[in-house]
Amino acid sequence: MSRTCAQHLLQLLEAYGVDTAFGIPGVHTIELYRALGDSAIRHVTPRHEQGAGFMADGYARASGRPAACFIITGPGMTNIATAMGQALADSVPMLVISSVNRRDTLGRGQGRLHELPSQQQTLAGVSVFSHTLHDPSALPEILARAFAIFRGARPGPVHIEIPIDLFDAPVAESSPRPIEVFPPAPAPAATARAAEWLTSAERPLLLLGGGCVAAPDAARALVERLQAPTLTTINAKGVLGLDHPQDLGATASLPAARRLAADADVILAIGTELGETDYDLVFDEGFRLGGRLIRVDIDPQQLGRNHAADLALVADAGETLTALLDALPGERRDDGRAAQVRRELALADDLELAPYAPLYATLRATLPEAILVGDSTGPVYAGNFLASLPAPRRWFNAATGYGTLGYGLPASLGAALACPERPVVALVGDGGLQFVIGELATARDLDHPVAVVIWNNHGYDEIRRYMAMHEVPQLGVDLTAPDFAGLAAAYACRYRKVDGPATLGEALGQLNAARSPLLIEVDAEAWMAAMR
Structure with missing residues (x-):
């Protein structure tokens, strides 16, 4: 009796408790997806591999459990590298399973589809370890190593690449035996x-x-x-x-x-x-x-x-x-x-922070049990000082560690999948949202009422103000924002525009009235003028 390497991989992941995978299928992962059809693992399709990584990050932060990412060779891996960098900086467990070219072509520079000189070396810098599988029978050992890190050491992304000629290779039947890891106690x-x-x-x-x-x-x-x-x-x-x-x-x-x-x-x-x-x-x-x-x-x-x-x-x-x-x-x-x-x-009286205090007071009054997921944007920087949460895993953002843009929306979707019983709010800027705007389609597909609060200040205002502070010409920071109402309609999302705490509270109060995502556009200029 035998099974394929892809089937063996999925059985091992299930044994370790992995229940969700984020990925975009490609010709190099067809055999993995053939096996996935018979697996209990839930698959979520983002619109970009970076989104897959951010979703896995949000899933792990909200739940404490790692998710998997199934990523194609080459461009799929360079796309997810930014998300892996954020997870590495913040010690977030993430399992990235990718394809790579056939074993007999690796390192030969033949111009194969999706070929990199060394994909493993490229990803090693944004992972705890990156491993190329040469023998399917080694999968239990490599996954045991990954989960020992997730559960007993400082976690972060682990990358395992599987040559495309191994996905359908036969592996002898055996029962998965995941190891139980206890973290070290102090001397x-x-x-x-x-x-x-x-x-x-x-x-x-x-x-x-x-x-x-x-x-x-x-x-x-x-x-x-x-x-x-x-x-x-x-x-x-x-x-x-x-x-x-x-x-x-x-x-x-x-x-x-x-x-x-x-x-x-x-x-x-x-x-x-x-x-x-x-x-x-x-x-x-x-x-x-x-x-x-x-x-x-x-x-x-x-x-x-x-x-x-x-x-x-x-x-x-x-x-x-x-x-x-x-x-x-x-x-x-x-x-x-x-x-x-x-x-x-005296944070509430600080001139820089005070205008944002009513935002967090409104969130707390309207959605006290919410998970708040942020991008690098003004309200999130302020919230790092102002927000008080009833429990951990309810506040995380990309304004720390690696500090990437485009994190908030996809990470909030991962959090919603991990904790469907909780309301989830993404706090994003109009500039950062445009990095990952396609993930609104993923939000619509999930059938979960995530609120996306868009702080619209028509550009990269944090950088704009930093430039002004240092007397640098303000180049490249003024953006034309999309028509967010039209965007919401295009993605079959609900939409509200607000300019103050009262209208924000009314909008958030409608979050659970339907299963579709709710886009809430905050006119940043009007809000700040009203709060000062």
């Missing part, structure tokens, strides 16, 4: 020392990153045990719940939070790379840690980057949070530092 001696430092600290500070999103209860319990002010990164937003008194959010780039960090005598940083897009958004390298730094990360290489640790623990964030809770004594008194910093920050 007891390191836990004891960290607990000792934190117990004796007079001014402790916590820095919680995206590595903590799988353990929100333990994170909240530790913060409350220590009664310590906490900076949560963009990808950790919601990990302490709604409006937690110790949660100062992603404000590490602001003066009051920086003074707090410089004054802390012991800092515990868990699951955060301490990178520029979370701690230095003003790009002046002004974030300083004055006390002893305890760093916890599942990736040992990360512990030596950006800020040198005085004590470094290679361990899973959730395991460490639990171990520290067991090692620490009873709850401390709140010394009021978080409240003081919050008063100094």
